Amino acid sequence: MNERREGIRVALDVTVSEKLVSGTLNARVVSLSNTGMRYTKPSNIRRHGAKEVFLEFTLPGESESIKVLGWVVEEIEKENILETAVTFMFLPENDEGKINTYVNKHLPACPA
Template sequence: MMDERREGIRVELDVTVSEKLVSGTAKARAINLSRTGMRYIKPVNYGRHGSQEVFLEFTLSGESAPIQVTGWVVEEVAREDLLETAVTFMFLPEGDEKKINAYVQKHLQSREC
Protein backbone atom coordinates (compact mmCIF):
# COMPACT_ATOMS: atom_id res chain seq x y z
CA MET A 1 0.00 0.00 0.00
CA MET A 2 1.25 3.50 -0.84
CA ASP A 3 2.06 5.98 1.89
CA GLU A 4 -0.57 8.68 2.21
CA ARG A 5 1.43 11.87 1.73
CA ARG A 6 -1.30 14.03 0.26
CA GLU A 7 -4.10 15.72 2.05
CA GLY A 8 -7.45 14.14 1.36
CA ILE A 9 -8.64 10.70 0.47
CA ARG A 10 -7.83 9.38 -2.99
CA VAL A 11 -10.27 7.68 -5.32
CA GLU A 12 -9.36 5.64 -8.38
CA LEU A 13 -9.42 7.45 -11.69
CA ASP A 14 -8.70 6.09 -15.16
CA VAL A 15 -8.71 8.92 -17.70
CA THR A 16 -6.23 10.40 -20.16
CA VAL A 17 -4.33 13.43 -18.90
CA SER A 18 -2.51 15.91 -21.12
CA GLU A 19 0.63 17.10 -19.37
CA LYS A 20 1.61 20.36 -21.03
CA LEU A 21 5.07 21.83 -20.70
CA VAL A 22 7.07 24.44 -22.58
CA SER A 23 8.86 21.56 -24.32
CA GLY A 24 5.61 19.96 -25.55
CA THR A 25 2.63 17.86 -24.53
CA ALA A 26 2.73 14.31 -23.17
CA LYS A 27 -0.23 11.97 -22.83
CA ALA A 28 -0.47 10.31 -19.43
CA ARG A 29 -2.97 8.14 -17.55
CA ALA A 30 -4.50 9.30 -14.25
CA ILE A 31 -4.56 6.58 -11.60
CA ASN A 32 -6.07 8.43 -8.65
CA LEU A 33 -7.58 11.74 -7.67
CA SER A 34 -8.24 13.65 -4.47
CA ARG A 35 -9.77 17.04 -3.87
CA THR A 36 -6.28 18.53 -3.76
CA GLY A 37 -4.30 16.64 -6.41
CA MET A 38 -3.75 13.59 -8.57
CA ARG A 39 -1.28 10.86 -9.44
CA TYR A 40 -0.68 9.88 -13.05
CA ILE A 41 1.62 7.63 -15.05
CA LYS A 42 3.32 7.83 -18.42
CA PRO A 43 5.98 5.78 -20.20
CA VAL A 44 9.39 6.31 -18.62
CA ASN A 45 10.89 6.96 -22.05
CA TYR A 46 9.05 10.32 -22.08
CA GLY A 47 11.63 11.28 -19.47
CA ARG A 48 11.37 13.40 -16.38
CA HIS A 49 10.26 16.88 -17.20
CA GLY A 50 12.45 18.58 -14.61
CA SER A 51 9.79 21.15 -13.87
CA GLN A 52 8.08 21.87 -10.58
CA GLU A 53 4.92 23.09 -12.32
CA VAL A 54 2.87 21.32 -14.97
CA PHE A 55 -0.31 22.31 -16.75
CA LEU A 56 -2.81 19.45 -16.81
CA GLU A 57 -5.99 18.90 -18.78
CA PHE A 58 -8.38 15.98 -18.22
CA THR A 59 -12.08 15.22 -18.44
CA LEU A 60 -13.94 13.40 -15.68
CA SER A 61 -16.48 10.76 -16.66
CA GLY A 62 -19.92 12.29 -17.06
CA GLU A 63 -18.49 15.72 -17.90
CA SER A 64 -18.17 17.29 -21.34
CA ALA A 65 -15.79 20.15 -20.57
CA PRO A 66 -12.19 19.39 -19.59
CA ILE A 67 -10.64 20.47 -16.32
CA GLN A 68 -7.57 22.65 -16.80
CA VAL A 69 -5.32 23.13 -13.81
CA THR A 70 -1.75 23.91 -12.86
CA GLY A 71 -0.14 21.23 -10.72
CA TRP A 72 2.86 21.44 -8.41
CA VAL A 73 4.98 18.28 -8.71
CA VAL A 74 5.43 16.74 -5.25
CA GLU A 75 6.79 13.35 -6.31
CA GLU A 76 8.14 11.74 -9.46
CA VAL A 77 9.20 8.09 -9.33
CA ALA A 78 10.27 5.63 -12.04
CA ARG A 79 8.64 2.22 -11.56
CA GLU A 80 9.73 -0.37 -14.13
CA ASP A 81 8.75 1.13 -17.51
CA LEU A 82 6.45 3.83 -16.08
CA LEU A 83 7.04 7.24 -14.57
CA GLU A 84 4.61 8.11 -11.74
CA THR A 85 3.99 11.76 -11.02
CA ALA A 86 2.04 13.15 -8.07
CA VAL A 87 0.85 16.75 -8.14
CA THR A 88 -0.95 19.14 -5.84
CA PHE A 89 -3.45 21.37 -7.63
CA MET A 90 -2.78 25.10 -7.74
CA PHE A 91 -5.07 27.82 -9.05
CA LEU A 92 -8.02 25.45 -9.51
CA PRO A 93 -10.99 27.37 -10.95
CA GLU A 94 -14.07 27.24 -8.69
CA GLY A 95 -16.21 25.41 -11.26
CA ASP A 96 -13.54 22.73 -11.76
CA GLU A 97 -13.05 22.43 -8.00
CA LYS A 98 -16.78 21.70 -7.65
CA LYS A 99 -16.58 19.02 -10.38
CA ILE A 100 -13.64 17.33 -8.65
CA ASN A 101 -15.28 17.50 -5.21
CA ALA A 102 -18.50 15.98 -6.60
CA TYR A 103 -16.56 13.21 -8.39
CA VAL A 104 -14.55 12.33 -5.27
CA GLN A 105 -17.63 12.40 -3.04
CA LYS A 106 -19.61 10.18 -5.43
CA HIS A 107 -16.81 7.60 -5.61
CA LEU A 108 -16.23 7.66 -1.85
CA GLN A 109 -19.92 6.86 -1.32
CA SER A 110 -19.78 3.99 -3.83
CA ARG A 111 -16.77 2.52 -1.96
CA GLU A 112 -18.76 2.50 1.28
CA CYS A 113 -21.64 0.49 -0.21
Protein backbone atom coordinates (compact mmCIF):
# COMPACT_ATOMS: atom_id res chain seq x y z
CA MET A 1 0.00 0.00 0.00
CA ASN A 2 3.00 2.34 -0.24
CA GLU A 3 2.42 3.35 -3.84
CA ARG A 4 2.93 7.12 -4.14
CA ARG A 5 1.65 8.76 -7.27
CA GLU A 6 3.06 11.88 -8.80
CA GLY A 7 0.60 14.35 -10.15
CA ILE A 8 -0.89 17.75 -9.76
CA ARG A 9 -2.86 18.04 -6.54
CA VAL A 10 -4.80 21.03 -5.34
CA ALA A 11 -5.90 21.82 -1.82
CA LEU A 12 -9.51 21.06 -1.00
CA ASP A 13 -11.36 21.26 2.31
CA VAL A 14 -14.70 19.45 2.09
CA THR A 15 -16.31 16.51 3.84
CA VAL A 16 -16.10 13.09 2.19
CA SER A 17 -18.23 10.13 3.25
CA GLU A 18 -16.23 6.91 3.33
CA LYS A 19 -18.69 4.06 2.97
CA LEU A 20 -17.83 0.48 3.86
CA VAL A 21 -19.84 -2.63 4.62
CA SER A 22 -19.21 -1.89 8.30
CA GLY A 23 -20.70 1.63 8.08
CA THR A 24 -20.18 5.20 6.94
CA LEU A 25 -17.62 7.63 8.32
CA ASN A 26 -17.14 11.31 7.52
CA ALA A 27 -13.59 12.52 6.85
CA ARG A 28 -11.96 15.72 5.52
CA VAL A 29 -10.49 15.95 2.04
CA VAL A 30 -7.09 17.68 2.08
CA SER A 31 -6.12 17.40 -1.58
CA LEU A 32 -7.62 16.41 -4.91
CA SER A 33 -6.13 15.46 -8.26
CA ASN A 34 -7.60 14.34 -11.56
CA THR A 35 -7.03 10.73 -10.51
CA GLY A 36 -7.59 10.62 -6.76
CA MET A 37 -7.69 12.30 -3.38
CA ARG A 38 -6.13 12.35 0.06
CA TYR A 39 -8.33 12.65 3.15
CA THR A 40 -7.93 12.57 6.91
CA LYS A 41 -9.78 11.34 9.97
CA PRO A 42 -8.86 11.09 13.67
CA SER A 43 -6.35 8.32 14.36
CA ASN A 44 -8.54 6.93 17.15
CA ILE A 45 -10.72 5.58 14.35
CA ARG A 46 -9.48 2.10 13.61
CA ARG A 47 -7.91 1.36 10.23
CA HIS A 48 -10.39 -0.65 8.23
CA GLY A 49 -7.83 -2.46 6.08
CA ALA A 50 -10.09 -2.33 3.02
CA LYS A 51 -8.52 -1.93 -0.40
CA GLU A 52 -11.67 -0.41 -1.90
CA VAL A 53 -13.85 2.33 -0.43
CA PHE A 54 -16.97 4.00 -1.77
CA LEU A 55 -16.63 7.78 -1.52
CA GLU A 56 -19.14 10.59 -1.79
CA PHE A 57 -18.24 14.29 -1.76
CA THR A 58 -19.41 17.59 -3.23
CA LEU A 59 -17.09 20.10 -4.84
CA PRO A 60 -17.49 23.76 -3.82
CA GLY A 61 -20.03 25.49 -6.05
CA GLU A 62 -21.64 22.21 -7.14
CA SER A 63 -25.05 20.97 -6.02
CA GLU A 64 -24.69 17.30 -6.96
CA SER A 65 -22.34 15.00 -5.11
CA ILE A 66 -19.68 12.88 -6.77
CA LYS A 67 -19.89 9.18 -5.95
CA VAL A 68 -16.88 7.08 -6.82
CA LEU A 69 -15.10 3.89 -5.91
CA GLY A 70 -11.61 4.50 -4.56
CA TRP A 71 -8.63 2.12 -4.41
CA VAL A 72 -6.63 2.71 -1.21
CA VAL A 73 -2.97 3.25 -2.16
CA GLU A 74 -1.70 4.58 1.17
CA GLU A 75 -2.92 4.82 4.74
CA ILE A 76 -0.57 6.38 7.29
CA GLU A 77 -0.88 7.74 10.81
CA LYS A 78 0.80 10.99 11.75
CA GLU A 79 0.18 13.38 14.64
CA ASN A 80 -3.13 11.82 15.77
CA ILE A 81 -4.47 11.85 12.20
CA LEU A 82 -5.05 8.89 9.92
CA GLU A 83 -4.40 9.94 6.33
CA THR A 84 -5.74 7.91 3.41
CA ALA A 85 -4.83 8.30 -0.26
CA VAL A 86 -7.03 6.77 -2.94
CA THR A 87 -7.02 6.44 -6.70
CA PHE A 88 -10.42 6.84 -8.34
CA MET A 89 -11.86 3.81 -10.13
CA PHE A 90 -14.79 3.81 -12.55
CA LEU A 91 -15.27 7.58 -12.32
CA PRO A 92 -18.32 8.61 -14.39
CA GLU A 93 -17.39 10.88 -17.31
CA ASN A 94 -19.54 13.77 -16.04
CA ASP A 95 -17.89 13.64 -12.60
CA GLU A 96 -14.44 13.34 -14.17
CA GLY A 97 -15.16 16.56 -16.06
CA LYS A 98 -16.19 18.35 -12.84
CA ILE A 99 -13.01 17.23 -11.08
CA ASN A 100 -10.77 18.20 -14.03
CA THR A 101 -12.40 21.64 -14.19
CA TYR A 102 -11.97 22.16 -10.44
CA VAL A 103 -8.32 21.03 -10.41
CA ASN A 104 -7.39 23.13 -13.46
CA LYS A 105 -9.14 26.20 -12.02
CA HIS A 106 -7.28 25.90 -8.69
CA LEU A 107 -3.76 25.20 -9.93
CA PRO A 108 -1.11 27.34 -8.24
CA ALA A 109 0.05 30.23 -10.38
CA CYS A 110 3.42 29.69 -12.03
CA PRO A 111 5.96 32.49 -11.59
CA ALA A 112 6.64 34.41 -14.80
